[in-house]
Amino acid sequence: xxxxxxxxxxxxxxxxxxxxxxxxxxxxxxxxxxxxxxxxxxxxxxxxxxxxxxxxxxxxxxxxxxxxxxxxxxxxxxxxxxxxxxxxxxxxxxxxxxxxxxxxxxxxxxxxxxxxxxxxxxxxxxxxxxxxxxxxxxxxxxxxxxxxxxxxxxxxxxxxxxxxxxxxxxxxxxxxxxxxxxxxxxxxxxxxxxxxxxxxxxxxxxxxxxxxxxxxxxxxxxxxxxxxxxxxxxxxxxxxxxxxxxxxxxxxxxxxxxxxxxxxxxxxxxxxxxxxxxxxxxxxxxxxxxxxxxxxxxxxxxxxxxxxxxxxxxxxxxxxxxxxxxxxxxxxxxxxxxxxxxxxxxxxxxxxxxxxxxxxxxxxxxxxxxxxxxxxxxxxxxxxxxxxxxxxxxxx
Amino acid sequence: xxxxxxxxxxxxxxxxxxxxxxxxxxxxxxxxxxxxxxxxxxxxxxxxxxxxxxxxxxxxxxxxxxxxxxxxxxxxxxxxxxxxxxxxxxxxxxxxxxxxxxxxxxxxxxxxxxxxxxxxxxxxxxxxxxxxxxxxxxxxxxxxxxxxxxxxxxxxxxxxxxxxxxxxxxxxxxxxxxxxxxxxxxxxxxxxxxxxxxxxxxxxxxxxxxxxxxxxxxxxxxxxxxxxxxxxxxxxxxxxxxxxxxxxxxxxxxxxxxxxxxxxxxxxxxxxxxxxxxxxxxxxxxxxxxxxxxxxxxxxxxxxxxxxxxxxxxxxxxxxxxxxxxxxxxxxxxxxxxxxxxxxxxxxxxxxxxxxxxxxxxxxxxxxxxxxxxxxxxxxxxxxxxxxxxxxxxxxxxxxxxxxxxxxxxxxxxxxxxxxxxxxxxxxxxxxxxxxxxxxxxxxxxxxxxxxxxxxxx
Numbered sequence: 029x030x031x032x033x034x035x036x037x038x039x040x041x042x043x044x045x046x047x048x049x050x051x052x053x054x055x056x057x058x059x060x061x062x063x064x065x066x067x068x069x070x071x072x073x074x075x076x077x078x079x080x081x082x083x084x085x086x087x088x089x090x091x092x093x094x095x096x097x098x099x100x101x102x103x104x105x106x107x108x109x110x111x112x113x114x115x116x117x118x119x120x121x122x123x124x125x126x127x128x129x130x131x132x133x134x135x136x137x138x139x140x141x142x143x144x145x146x147x148x149x150x151x152x153x154x155x156x157x158x159x160x161x162x163x164x165x166x167x168x169x170x171x172x173x174x175x176x177x178x179x180x181x182x183x184x185x186x187x188x189x190x191x192x193x194x195x196x197x198x199x200x201x202x203x204x205x206x207x208x209x210x211x212x213x214x215x216x217x218x219x220x221x222x223x224x225x226x227x228x229x230x231x232x233x234x235x236x237x238x239x240x241x242x243x244x245x246x247x248x249x250x251x252x253x254x255x256x257x258x259x260x261x262x263x264x265x266x267x268x269x270x271x272x273x274x275x276x277x278x279x280x281x282x283x284x285x286x287x288x289x290x291x292x293x294x295x296x297x298x299x300x301x302x303x304x305x306x307x308x309x310x311x312x313x314x315x316x317x318x319x320x321x322x323x324x325x326x327x328x329x330x331x332x333x334x335x336x337x338x339x340x341x342x343x344x345x346x347x348x349x350x351x352x353x354x355x356x357x358x359x360x361x362x363x364x365x366x367x368x369x370x371x372x373x374x375x376x377x378x379x380x381x382x383x384x385x386x387x388x389x390x391x392x393x394x395x396x397x398x399x400x401x402x403x404x405x406x407x408x409x410x411x412x413x414x415x416x417x418x419x420x421x422x423x424x
Numbered sequence: 425x426x427x428x429x430x431x432x433x434x435x436x437x438x439x440x441x442x443x444x445x446x447x448x449x450x451x452x453x454x455x456x457x458x459x460x461x462x463x464x465x466x467x468x469x470x471x472x473x474x475x476x477x478x479x480x481x482x483x484x485x486x487x488x489x490x491x492x493x494x495x496x497x498x499x500x501x502x503x504x505x506x507x508x509x510x511x512x513x514x515x516x517x518x519x520x521x522x523x524x525x526x527x528x529x530x531x532x533x534x535x536x537x538x539x540x541x542x543x544x545x546x547x548x549x550x551x552x553x554x555x556x557x558x559x560x561x562x563x564x565x566x567x568x569x570x571x572x573x574x575x576x577x578x579x580x581x582x583x584x585x586x587x588x589x590x591x592x593x594x595x596x597x598x599x600x601x602x603x604x605x606x607x608x609x610x611x612x613x614x615x616x617x618x619x620x621x622x623x624x625x626x627x628x629x630x631x632x633x634x635x636x637x638x639x640x641x642x643x644x645x646x647x648x649x650x651x652x653x654x655x656x657x658x659x660x661x662x663x664x665x666x667x668x669x670x671x672x673x674x675x676x677x678x679x680x681x682x683x684x685x686x687x688x689x690x691x692x693x694x695x696x697x698x699x700x701x702x703x704x705x706x707x708x709x710x711x712x713x714x715x716x717x718x719x720x721x722x723x724x725x726x727x728x729x730x731x732x733x734x735x736x737x738x739x740x741x742x743x744x745x746x747x748x749x750x751x752x753x754x755x756x757x758x759x760x761x762x763x764x765x766x767x768x769x770x771x772x773x774x775x776x777x778x779x780x781x782x783x784x785x786x787x788x789x790x791x792x793x794x795x796x797x798x799x800x801x802x803x804x805x806x807x808x809x810x811x812x813x814x815x816x817x818x819x820x821x822x823x824x825x826x827x828x829x830x831x832x833x834x835x836x837x838x839x840x841x842x843x844x845x846x847x848x849x850x851x852x853x854x855x856x857x858x859x860x861x862x863x864x865x866x867x868x869x870x871x872x873x874x875x876x877x878x879x880x881x882x
Contacts, residue, residue, distance in 0.1 A: 145537070149762045158592060160764040162771070177775040186752050187776055189761060197774035211779045215794045215875060219854045232679070232722050233848060235770055236778065236877035243775035348490070 065405055066279055068288045070336040072312070074295035075144065077305060078341035078358035081117070082131055082376070086110045089379040097301060097346040111376055116309035119317035127370040128320065129363050130423045132397065134377040136357035136390025140340065144296065147339040152190035154395055154414050165398060166287050167193030168413045177246045180287040181278065183271045191289060198287070199246055202274070208251035211244045220244065250283065257281035261322035264314045268292045272319040280326040286406065295338060299349040320363065333405050333424065334363040337394065344379055345386055356383070357390035360397060362423055369423045396421055425454050427843065432718045433707060435847055435882040436676050437461055438521035439730045443836050443844060458707045462700065465523035465556060470549050471514055473506045475542050482624050496540060503541035508757045509743045515730045526555035528726065529675050534598055535765040537758065538571040543626045544758060547571040559668065559697035563599065563655045570622035576763065578620040583636040588614040593763055599658050601667045612640040617651045665694035669702070676706060678717050679769045685711050719848025722772055723882045725753035728781060731882070732874070735845065736789050736829045741821035752780055785874035789824050794875050795868040798860060805864060826867055838863050845873040848881045
């Protein structure tokens, strides 16, 4: 372990206990000196059609299997001689041109499951596809390295399994004012005021009091800290835009949070896919561009890495309703300013070598991406979190 | 039996006791009360929503066309919400309280989910019918439900293309627990479950031609085993009784296992896998009423919601809001997170759910207001309350029957309200704070009590 890692880990470990405020102050100085890296995860729920997102426009099979669904060559945003982006992704092309985007093709896992719930579960809990876990990978990160519930924040209404650990949980908030308002009733303050910290987690009732007190202070901290950030950046006027704006506000206010999680749903395009996906990808790309601009203006982009995934891709062959059915491997987008491998990380998937269902055979295991991010970006031991050793990739 | 013990038994075997029940049963012996509990649950009242519209679509199509399937799915989506709401009502008002509580318990052992309301409704009623019956029959029935053959892919499990999903979970999650079987046991038993399928109406169909008739070796035994044979062999393992008794103990007694108590349960259960006998044994045991077990569990979101509805009757004008609350609290009936089910215990509680749980009674029942009127100053409360109603009262459209509460609690002294509303003692400092507040009315005091961490316990 190098010195940097040691400093970081030991300061995180010590804060698991109640420490005097001067120690906390010291910690903050230390962590900002070391560069406070943040990870933002964006989940595209429903199974985004990766083949119409990053399009293999030189491949005849693509047009043959999708006679009324393929993106025409002349509408494509060309990346190179083989691949192009969906026309809604113009903003993403600008990130690509600036070297801020790495596209990892053909990401999946062995023995893929085509159920939304189960596959999302696998991505969130990081298990083999025939195993189960009741804790999420970011929750386990909190178990080992988290200090407070707000060490990981989901900008949504409720907390995903991804952020639930064995012992610690992240916190979900769409609007810090609402959470703060709910928890600040003087009645709750009064019942928590005189509780004796020392015995609080010994039994279930103690655990409830402890969690209540932490929730109150977290809600207050998030609300009061985040309102110090002001942003001039315009965001698209939709729920996803608002969520990203909230994430940027959290980051730019210097909130002591390592991981942010948010999602955009509706990608389950079995019927009339073209319009739906066009609208959703536009929502995604416009939101992301505003987000990156906002972070850049506040000098926080350099310390932020954005990872976008979907629980699975869709079948190569279109169905009878100008849509696509559940498939397997998909592309993952990595956005940041410190990318080692910018642009296309690897080759497009083969459309001729398919599995028995007519689905793509994955090339890169998503867990190697997680391992890389944990190890190279968050600077921690990935094996502790993922319960297994995975190869590291070199996109960061 | 003293009131405290009656309340304990009623919370664990159901969702709490009313003042009348407390009064009546505190005069009876443990045996009398437990007998009555089982008598009340003798009959199975099915949980059904009207599915005639869907049956009309299915008609006699042996295999549904894509169009019919989409129609069924669409109709099912709305019907599953209806089923969810109806289940909550049945949990709240059924006389067969224990059977309903057991159904809820089994739904988190034999975890299943399906987007066809007929299949999931059948599955749910199968749980209800077998909830207090023979465990061996139960597992066999469960293995043949349409919803289960879909959920764990037994349907795709064929002679030449085995799918091990069901065989694995049967042992790992339903009967034995991880580490008590080999990979080879999974492979071999998967063969025995080949050919399991169902017709479009959800009736079990055994496809003989897909069934693997070869000789299988399972837990050291060799033969041409059927799926039912495999289940019999699993139940011969004492570990199966151990595994289920541990689950029962965690759910009905305490999150932390007491090895001696569990051991005694296993002796009872392993004899003939009679679930009713096991539950009688638990409720009749002295240790069930030990202080460390009383009020020591964290209510699940459904226990919390149903308990609240029993205390103060409330109906939602928009049923989706009831589901919204379930989602926010982390437990949507008929919609488990995965085949491992809900983890329960402390995992119900995170920063978000604790804040919501503390605030929800006041939001739903009292215009978001918790009285903080100090002794002798309660006159300002009404003005404050109106302001609260304006600001927060609009979110949920509910009908709250405080009249009914007042009637039920007429003969309860306001000073005795805590023993009706709460299952555990109020921690000292909180009690000290409550003493400084005015007991304006039973209603306001009830909301204050429901807004405590103590109210989360059962």
